[in-house]
Amino acid sequence: MAGLIAAGDLQQAGHDVLVIEKGRGVGGRLASRRIGLATFDHGAQFMTSRDPRFAAAIEQWLRVGVIEEWYRSTNDESAGHARWRGKPSMTALPKYLARELTVLLEKRVVSLRCASQGWVAALDNGDSVFANSVVLTAPVPQALALLDLAELDVSEATKLRLESIEYECCLAVMALLERPSGLPPPGSLSPTEGPIALMVDNQIKGISVTPAVTLHATPAFSLARWDHDRQASGKELLEAAQPWLGSGVTEFQVHGWRYSKPIAGEQEGCLILHERPPLLLAGDAFAGPRIEGAALSGWAAADRLKSALALT
Numbered sequence: 001m002a003g004l005i006a007a008g009d010l011q012q013a014g015h016d017v018l019v020i021e022k023g024r025g026v027g028g029r030l031a032s033r034r035i036g037l038a039t040f041d042h043g044a045q046f047m048t049s050r051d052p053r054f055a056a057a058i059e060q061w062l063r064v065g066v067i068e069e070w071y072r073s074t075n076d077e078s079a080g081h082a083r084w085r086g087k088p089s090m091t092a093l094p095k096y097l098a099r100e101l102t103v104l105l106e107k108r109v110v111s112l113r114c115a116s117q118g119w120v121a122a123l124d125n126g127d128s129v130f131a132n133s134v135v136l137t138a139p140v141p142q143a144l145a146l147l148d149l150a151e152l153d154v155s156e157a158t159k160l161r162l163e164s165i166e167y168e169c170c171l172a173v174m175a176l177l178e179r180p181s182g183l184p185p186p187g188s189l190s191p192t193e194g195p196i197a198l199m200v201d202n203q204i205k206g207i208s209v210t211p212a213v214t215l216h217a218t219p220a221f222s223l224a225r226w227d228h229d230r231q232a233s234g235k236e237l238l239e240a241a242q243p244w245l246g247s248g249v250t251e252f253q254v255h256g257w258r259y260s261k262p263i264a265g266e267q268e269g270c271l272i273l274h275e276r277p278p279l280l281l282a283g284d285a286f287a288g289p290r291i292e293g294a295a296l297s298g299w300a301a302a303d304r305l306k307s308a309l310a311l312t
């Protein structure tokens, strides 16, 4: 989200932009998966908006039909606030944002080094890409692994700040059911105890034609089981969900999100790690652990980069 928002904004301002993405598709933690006839959102489940810039973007995405309201919250301090989902599923929005961008898919950046007048990104297929500026939006630990901070002359204080940004992990189970689940509308439930943080019925949510449930384990359970057998952990979570599911499971898959949400991040929007040539860090760790935070961070990075480039 942060990368696509920044790229779109910079391209609109007339810059040549290339997005490099290691995944098979765009979206990162906005992710959907098909298993048989079923469709699952297995990363972020919905968007909320607090900031006027993001609220305006929501209005535009509603108009073009890549999101729709799922439901309004009733039971917390944000009661009455809309929760939007991607239409037909969460990846619709990143696909829309990428529609006019040049994206190199399935290319992992393995290192990023400063060259005269710019940056050289080495890719996992042996190629390298030169750019005069870079916005790096991988989760912070993954971004830091690409850089040699000592060589970049990054201050010890900044290095420590960045290295202290931690993320929760999350085990996600995608289960096909024999018959519709017992979850009440709108198909989202957060148990108050046990190993499950959130259960979502993708059929009630409106994205799956057949009964299909996504379970997100709590951060504590996910961390404790991170190195365990994934199928065994999935079974454990499905057993815990049984009272709500009320249906047999025909098949399931487990996905591990190592960097699910930043625990304590920064709030300044983005970070200029290197002035000339410019290198900026962005992503949800810089503006809030949610889709909105990632988008705001993308815009902040684009704004800072446009100002920096205007000065050169």
Ligand SMILES: Cc1cc2nc3c(=O)[nH]c(=O)nc-3n(C[C@H](O)[C@H](O)[C@H](O)COP(=O)(O)OP(=O)(O)OC[C@H]3O[C@@H](n4cnc5c(N)ncnc54)[C@H](O)[C@@H]3O)c2cc1C
Residues within 6 Å of the ligand: 001, 002, 003, 020, 021, 022, 023, 026, 027, 028, 029, 030, 042, 043, 044, 045, 046, 047, 048, 107, 108, 109, 110, 137, 138, 139, 142, 170, 172, 216, 257, 259, 260, 261, 282, 283, 284, 285, 288, 289, 290, 291, 292, 293, 294
């Ligand atoms: C299980 C789960 C549930 C969530 N629920 C919600 C929710 O309901 N509502 C909400 O608002 N937020 C939710 N979030 C958080 C939300 O998804 C994130 O805050 C947001 O999507 C982060 O966007 P980002 O652009 O910062 O990072 P990412 O989405 O992580 O994007 C980073 C991208 O960089 C790519 N990348 C990383 N390293 C490299 C490399 N070396 N080379 C090339 N590409 C690379 C990745 O593949 C990825 O596409 C949830 C997250 C998870 C995992």
